[in-house]
Amino acid sequence: MRTDPLDEMMTRLFPPVTIAPERVDRLIAGVMAELNSPSLPAPRWGAAWMLPMAATVAGLIVGHHLPSAGGDMNALTLILTSPMLPGSF
């Protein structure tokens, strides 16, 4: 089978490297050790969920108490703009 010249060029420019298991182990140990480092930003355990959830609940309450249909719109706007909607990080 004929090799794609682009693939050949990529292999030539970025030749595969062999990663020794010891290097992987060192990396894992280093990363795990860093978890105790005071300089590491604190993980946001659950906080990212709580904020938009609180905003959504607040919007629903406010919306429920507003006299017109505009109240529903307010709550809906909050829900639609909530960061809980699909994304990645």
Next chain:
Amino acid sequence: MKDPSDDHLLALIGQGDREAFRRLLERHARIMLSLAERITGNPDDAAEVVQEAFLKVWTMASDWRVDGPAAFATWFHRVVFNASIDRRRRRPWIPLDEAPETVDPAPDGVTAAMLRQRRGAVLAAIGELPERQRDALLTHYFAESAGPEMAVRLGLSVGAVEALLVRARRALRKALIRRGITGIGDVS
């Protein structure tokens, strides 16, 4: 659970589970080191890049959305790729006697400079491609996966991946030709 998915591990990591984090590390560390080293050309830089990327995952795991647009592995490839390119840019000059072994074990200065320039041009061209095409090329060239495994990573069927790769290769060729790199096949 014997072999939890990345998403499941991320959910646990988001609650501070260190063992889940270790499992995620064990699953992806080698391939990410390989990707980073191929791009930075330096094992120490690669280790730093990958370590920083994993620590970012640790601090942000609770934000991960299972229904997001990309599988974790694909997203993480992108993160490590971009960080490796940044690292490469921050290290514009490596003394020849410190340069890692590449194609020719003893390239003269001109050859080394040309190789370096060409690598930079190719990485820049890949970086300019649409996200899906870039993900396909990164997975194809740097993640050592193909066919069904690649399809799973990209969340596509095998046929769709092949079609995406054809488009991505064509787009990369055109981008390279615009940068003066030729002899890399048909772009029609």
